[in-house]
Amino acid sequence: xxNSFNSRLRTxxxxxxxxxxxxxxILVIAPLLAIFVYLxxxxxxxxxxxxxxxxxxxxxxxxxxxxxxxxxxxxLLGVASLIGVPIGIGAGIxxxxxxxxxxxxxxxxxxxxxxxxxxxxxMGIAGYxxxxxxxxxxxxxxxxxxxxxxMIPTIxxxxxxxxxxxxxxxxxxxxxxxxxxWRSVLSITVRxxxxxxxxxxxxxxxxxxxxxAPLLFTALGNSFWSTNLNREIAxxxxxxxxxxxxxxxxxxxxxxxxALVLIILIVLAVSLVRYVTSxxxxxxxx
Amino acid sequence: MIGQVPEIRIAQTQSPSASGSPxxxxxxxxxxxPESEIxxxxxxxxxxAVADRGFQWLxxxxxxxxxxIVVLIATELIRQSQEAWHAFGLxxxxxxxxxxxxxxxxxxxxxxxxxxxxxxxxxTLVTSLMALVLAVPLAVGVAIFLTEMCxxxxxxxxxxxxxxxxxxxxxxxxxxxxFILVPILRQYVNPGLNKALGWTGxxxxxxPTGLGYFASxxxxxxxxxxxxSSLTREVMSAVPHSQREAVLALGATxxxxxxxxxxxxxxxxxxxxxxxxxxxxxxxxxxxxxxxxNTPEISxxxxxxxxxxxxxxxxxxxxxxxxxHRSALTEIGLALFIVTxxxxxxxRLLVWAVTRGAPARAH
Numbered sequence: 304x305x306n307s308f309n310s311r312l313r314t315x316x317x318x319x320x321x322x323x324x325x326x327x328x329i330l331v332i333a334p335l336l337a338i339f340v341y342l343x344x345x346x347x348x349x350x351x352x353x354x355x356x357x358x359x360x361x362x363x364x365x366x367x368x369x370x371x372x373x374x375x376x377x378x379l380l381g382v383a384s385l386i387g388v389p390i391g392i393g394a395g396i397x398x399x400x401x402x403x404x405x406x407x408x409x410x411x412x413x414x415x416x417x418x419x420x421x422x423x424x425x426m427g428i429a430g431y432x433x434x435x436x437x438x439x440x441x442x443x444x445x446x447x448x449x450x451x452x453x454m455i456p457t458i459x460x461x462x463x464x465x466x467x468x469x470x471x472x473x474x475x476x477x478x479x480x481x482x483x484x485w486r487s488v489l490s491i492t493v494r495x496x497x498x499x500x501x502x503x504x505x506x507x508x509x510x511x512x513x514x515x516a517p518l519l520f521t522a523l524g525n526s527f528w529s530t531n532l533n534r535e536i537a538x539x540x541x542x543x544x545x546x547x548x549x550x551x552x553x554x555x556x557x558x559x560x561x562a563l564v565l566i567i568l569i570v571l572a573v574s575l576v577r578y579v580t581s582x583x584x585x586x587x588x589x
Numbered sequence: 590m591i592g593q594v595p596e597i598r599i600a601q602t603q604s605p606s607a608s609g610s611p612x613x614x615x616x617x618x619x620x621x622x623p624e625s626e627i628x629x630x631x632x633x634x635x636x637x638a639v640a641d642r643g644f645q646w647l648x649x650x651x652x653x654x655x656x657x658i659v660v661l662i663a664t665e666l667i668r669q670s671q672e673a674w675h676a677f678g679l680x681x682x683x684x685x686x687x688x689x690x691x692x693x694x695x696x697x698x699x700x701x702x703x704x705x706x707x708x709x710x711x712x713t714l715v716t717s718l719m720a721l722v723l724a725v726p727l728a729v730g731v732a733i734f735l736t737e738m739c740x741x742x743x744x745x746x747x748x749x750x751x752x753x754x755x756x757x758x759x760x761x762x763x764x765x766x767x768f769i770l771v772p773i774l775r776q777y778v779n780p781g782l783n784k785a786l787g788w789t790g791x792x793x794x795x796x797p798t799g800l801g802y803f804a805s806x807x808x809x810x811x812x813x814x815x816x817x818s819s820l821t822r823e824v825m826s827a828v829p830h831s832q833r834e835a836v837l838a839l840g841a842t843x844x845x846x847x848x849x850x851x852x853x854x855x856x857x858x859x860x861x862x863x864x865x866x867x868x869x870x871x872x873x874x875x876x877x878x879x880x881x882x883n884t885p886e887i888s889x890x891x892x893x894x895x896x897x898x899x900x901x902x903x904x905x906x907x908x909x910x911x912x913x914h915r916s917a918l919t920e921i922g923l924a925l926f927i928v929t930x931x932x933x934x935x936x937r938l939l940v941w942a943v944t945r946g947a948p949a950r951a952h
Contacts, residue, residue: 313842313845314842316842316844317842317843317844317845320733320844320847321738321843321844323730324730324731324733324734324738325734325738326730327726327727327728327729327730327731327734328730328731328734328735328747330727331727331728331731331751331754331814331818332747332750334754334811335750335753335754337765337769338757338761338762338765341765341768341769342761342765345768389651390651390654391651392651393647393648393650393651393652394648394651394652394654394655396648396651397648397649397651397652398652400648401645401648401649402649402652407652408652410656411652411653411655411656413937414655414656414659415655416933416937417659417930417933417934418655418658418659420865420868420869420872420929420930420932420933421662421872421926421929421930422871422872422873422874422899422925422926422929423872423874424872424874424899424902424903424922424925425662425666425872425922425925425926425929426662427902427906428665428666428669428902428906428918428919428922429661429662429665429666431906432665432666432668432669432919433661433665436669441907452658455654455655455658456655459655471625471627471628474625474628475625475627475628475631478628478631478632479627479631483640483641484632484641484644484645485640485641485643485644485645488644489644509756510756512758513757513758513759513760513761514758514759515758515759515760515874515875516759516874516875516899516903519903519906519907520906520907523907540758540760543760543761543764544760544763544875544879547760547763547764547767547768547879548767548879555768558764559764562760562761562764565758565761566757566761569753569756569757569758570753572756573749573752573753573756577749577752
């Protein structure tokens with residue numbers, strides 16, 4: 304009797320836990336769905352031609368767009384990519400091609416992981432101290448440098464993983480034909496892994512595209528049109544931040560629109576990464 | 590691109606056998622593919638020594654720049670926070686003066702040069718720990734569902750969804766929290782908590798805005814969920830299948846199998862995942878800053894307004910009143926930097942210990 308009760312209790316616990324796990328999954332997916340539904344619902348209505356072509360209007364005035372913020376984000380990301388992509392890929396090449404298995408490579412990899420975990424606001428202070436203090440003013444350049452540094456660890460790690468998936472026989476074949484090592488690395492190994500490396504860069508790109516905290520005191524934001532690297536510049540996430548906290552309904556509408564644009568960019572990048580990695584070309588790179 | 594697919598598949602199946610002899614110290618995070626002997630030989634013949642050497646040094650330089658960045662950040666933070674350090678010393682983080690006129694604690698008064706980081710440290714700790722309390726059971730539940738129960742067809746989609754959740758920028762979480770989450774909390778959740786748990790003093794609802802520690806904890810929990818659940822999933826799937834089979838063969842139910850066969854083996858890794866989540870929560874800025882209320886005070890009630898270390902830097906750094914103010918903010922940043930480094934290092938070591946060198950990714 305006790306035995307059968309015991310086994311029924313065990314089965315009941317099993318069912319209970321199964322239910323709880325399913326409930327947990329639903330509770331996790333619910334906010335995601337909620338965020339997406341609200342973004343599309345609230346953002347879509349404010350996306351029109353003006354949004355992409357006009358500058359923001361003074362507070363309280365209706366209409367206008369976020370063109371200057373979009374262009375500003377583009378400038379910032381351009382500077383960031385110029386710094387982050389070559390250094391990141393270079394460090395990745397070192398880890399996979401030259402340093403494999405050495406203590407130095409382990410230290411570099413570990414440092415990259417630590418750098419990845421440093422809060423973006425701290426990176427912002429560093430950017431402020433390194434660029435804004437010496438030059439004496441907030442600038443697009445300072446923001447770009449900060450974002451660029453933040454791109455490096457992600458790119459390094461994905462590049463390394465992608466390069467490790469290139470079989471040794473490919474390298475051997477290239478060297479056996481008498482190709483110098485640097486050419487073999489650049490035009491054989493790196494090129495073989497390039498779809499994965501490019502998606503890694505896209506991932507890093509889309510991640511810093513949404514960064515706000517480090518821009519608060521490097522790029523600062525600008526309500527006017529500016530593409531000057533030496534001046535304050537507007538950026539999409541900064542603008543969302545300002546609009547979200549403002550008192551006007553029209554601003555809130557614009558904030559949702561900006562958020563929708565950002566999220567579309569990110570969903571595209573993540574999907575691309577998934578597509579490339581799921582095709583077996585370069586598995587395990589998500 | 591298509592032509593490369595078979596090659597790489599072959600490489601993956603070959604790589605274990607290529608390692609041949611049981612090689613040196615195994616515990617390395619990535620790079621289970623060893624350096625090839627043939628390649629070493631070919632390289633040793635050296636057919637373009639100068640260019641090769643130059644290229645290699647360039648790559649080493651890139652790698653060293655990562656060290657350089659960390660050192661640069663550390664020295665700048667230390668340098669810029671000197672003034673505050675000399676003015677207040679260690680008591681900056683632990684003590685606050687009492688305002689002689691009102692007899693209340695005097696925490697943060699930039700105009701009169703009075704600084705103590707106490708309310709920020711308190712806010713950061715309270716929101717992060719609360720976020721963990723909310724997120725950990727959910728994250729582990731999701732990981733259990735995905736690794737042990739989920740039909741294969743759902744698995745990929747759900748993993749994708751959690752990945753997306755991790756990729757949403759902080760400012761969008763903040764936006765969503767301001768307009769959707771906070772009104773819901775204000776109207777339904779906070780009064781309920783007050784009624785049920787108000788007697789403890791932790792949930793006294795005197796705050797009409799709905800902002801505060803609790804709102805930031807909820808949004809933080811949503812933000813760190815994907816990190817914890819994906820890492821937990823990773824360490825759980827690193828548990829060998831024979832473990833599960835053995836426990837099931839003894840007549841265990843599925844839950845008993847998960848508890849004794851999987852969770853017990855993966856527990857160190859799960860702790861690592863939780864600590865990594867904590868590291869994220871400690872440094873999270875925008876979403877917290879937008880919903881915590883930004884009041885430099887310490888309140889017992891979780892429903893009250895507060896502030897956090899990252900939030901105060903975000904709100905005040907650009908318009909710091911004077912050098913001492915900026916220096917004090919930088920010192921808070923330095924503390925955040927040191928704490929997150931320690932936390933991340935600890936977490937990664939724990940996760941590596943369990944996945945035995947398989948790469949642990951945090952997104």
